[in-house]
Amino acid sequence: MDLKQALRWTLLFLLCLPWVFLLQACSASEPSEELSAQRSPQRRNAAADAHDGINTLRRLARALEDRVRKLQAVESRLYPGGPVILVDTSQGRISLMLGLRIIAQGTCSTGNGMELTDSTGKRSWTFDTPRGHFRVLGKVANPVWYRPDWSYIEEGEPIPKDRSQRATANVLGDYAIAFGDGFFIHGTLYTRLLGANVTHGCIRVDDNMLKKLFAAAQPGTPIWIY
Amino acid sequence: MAMKRRTATTHPGERAGMQTFILALAAMLAVLFAVSCRSREARQAGTKLPEEQELRGKIAMLSRRAQVLSAEISLAKNPAPYLAVDLANRKIGLKVQGHSLRSFAISKIQRTGGSSLVARTWMETEARPLESPVRAKVVPGSGEATTSSLATRDPWGPKRMPSDYDLVCKGNQALRIRSLLSDQSRSRFTRWIVNAYLQVRDWARDTLGGRKSSYRESIEIWLDEDDAQLLFWSLPKEFGILVLDAS
Numbered sequence A: 001m002d003l004k005q006a007l008r009w010t011l012l013f014l015l016c017l018p019w020v021f022l023l024q025a026c027s028a029s030e031p032s033e034e035l036s037a038q039r040s041p042q043r044r045n046a047a048a049d050a051h052d053g054i055n056t057l058r059r060l061a062r063a064l065e066d067r068v069r070k071l072q073a074v075e076s077r078l079y080p081g082g083p084v085i086l087v088d089t090s091q092g093r094i095s096l097m098l099g100l101r102i103i104a105q106g107t108c109s110t111g112n113g114m115e116l117t118d119s120t121g122k123r124s125w126t127f128d129t130p131r132g133h134f135r136v137l138g139k140v141a142n143p144v145w146y147r148p149d150w151s152y153i154e155e156g157e158p159i160p161k162d163r164s165q166r167a168t169a170n171v172l173g174d175y176a177i178a179f180g181d182g183f184f185i186h187g188t189l190y191t192r193l194l195g196a197n198v199t200h201g202c203i204r205v206d207d208n209m210l211k212k213l214f215a216a217a218q219p220g221t222p223i224w225i226y
Numbered sequence B: 001m002a003m004k005r006r007t008a009t010t011h012p013g014e015r016a017g018m019q020t021f022i023l024a025l026a027a028m029l030a031v032l033f034a035v036s037c038r039s040r041e042a043r044q045a046g047t048k049l050p051e052e053q054e055l056r057g058k059i060a061m062l063s064r065r066a067q068v069l070s071a072e073i074s075l076a077k078n079p080a081p082y083l084a085v086d087l088a089n090r091k092i093g094l095k096v097q098g099h100s101l102r103s104f105a106i107s108k109i110q111r112t113g114g115s116s117l118v119a120r121t122w123m124e125t126e127a128r129p130l131e132s133p134v135r136a137k138v139v140p141g142s143g144e145a146t147t148s149s150l151a152t153r154d155p156w157g158p159k160r161m162p163s164d165y166d167l168v169c170k171g172n173q174a175l176r177i178r179s180l181l182s183d184q185s186r187s188r189f190t191r192w193i194v195n196a197y198l199q200v201r202d203w204a205r206d207t208l209g210g211r212k213s214s215y216r217e218s219i220e221i222w223l224d225e226d227d228a229q230l231l232f233w234s235l236p237k238e239f240g241i242l243v244l245d246a247s
Helices: A003-028 A033-039 A041-078 A149-155 A207-216 B002-076 B144-153 B188-209 B225-234
Strands: A083-088 A093-098 A101-109 A115-117 A124-126 A132-135 A138-141 A144-146 A167-169 A175-180 A183-186 A203-205 A222-225 B082-086 B091-096 B099-112 B119-129 B165-169 B173-180 B217-224 B240-244
Touching: A003 B002, A041 B002, A093 A207, A101 A207, A115 A149, A132 A175, A149 B144, A175 A207, A183 A207, A203 A207, B002 B082, B002 B119, B002 B240, B091 B225, B099 B225, B119 B173, B173 B188, B173 B225, B217 B225
Parallel strands: A083 A222, A183 A203, B082 B240, B173 B217
Antiparallel strands: A083 A093, A093 A101, A101 A203, A115 A124, A132 A222, A138 A175, A144 A167, A175 A183, B082 B091, B091 B099, B099 B217, B119 B165, B119 B240, B165 B173
């Protein structure tokens, strides 16, 4: 190959070079999906699948967001917005709440955890304040206490047969709030023992707190003891 | 004639050179085209991949949140207190209707058997302490004043509660609460020694007594001693347990 020929081929190569770059530039720029589809049905399917996949994921994420939002709304509505009584027996603390807001707080006494067995050994009692959820079943001013059997056994007195003989006034304070199974929130004569676990299972509070609880509590008001 | 001779003499070399050049050009074009296609795909993948990954991550997170909320609502719609055991965040708490009454940090978790669902609910049927608390007896005829005096001298409270107990649930599942020395109690070294002893003792009790194998599924949770006692003190008779898995 002589010099002339070499120059001719070099010139031809240089003339081709712009076309090569042009081709590369065209292929690098993103063609529209329609154009891709015209070029290749397979590529169209792949692109459409990918696009559909992302859209499906977006739809799924949106649906889940809605579901979570609804569930959160349901959860936030579960806790009552009205009056609630919380009794923390470990601290000897009773709280009157309005929803999650504390309205009043005071000291209380709860069960002494002792056991009593009668002389026959057939009946026994454990003086615990029950834990869990309860509701106010009723409330009464100037309550009269009908002493249960264990009270007579503890005092070593004979158990009366007539119920009216069990009635004892002025021991439960000004008010009593019943929450089931003979348990009450009531006042006490032994105010110096408030905060200690000395009761037979009832919840004793001072007069001031009792008044607030009595005013706020209605039949059905939730009580949580823990 | 001269022209004819020239064509005859130059044509074969020229043709071979042309062929070589065309082949080289075609190869170069093919390489450039392939490179450009690959870079375009990479660019496309680069834009789609993060979004897809982000969406998948978001969906997993939302799906987990929905499962947790559904499980919690199934317990919380009932006003009875329930226990929420969050293994992922190492927390155990007593809750009512989504509101927390007490919450404790978990020191250690050990589990046997069971599925890997995100959120599950168990129903507790029995609290089984390894050592039952000793209750004082009221002597009949002693009177309320004496009982009160006794109760104030030896007060009933969380400190009298067991710190090691099993909360046995329906389906032979159990949440096993075990205690470690409180962070505040004694020196670090003593605490380490005592805690090691407590764990070995528990292991020996399980191995010799075969307690662990008696449950189909169990989760053992180690709490601070005071927390374990306070938790036992706070528990109602029967309650639900919400188990939020770490996976």
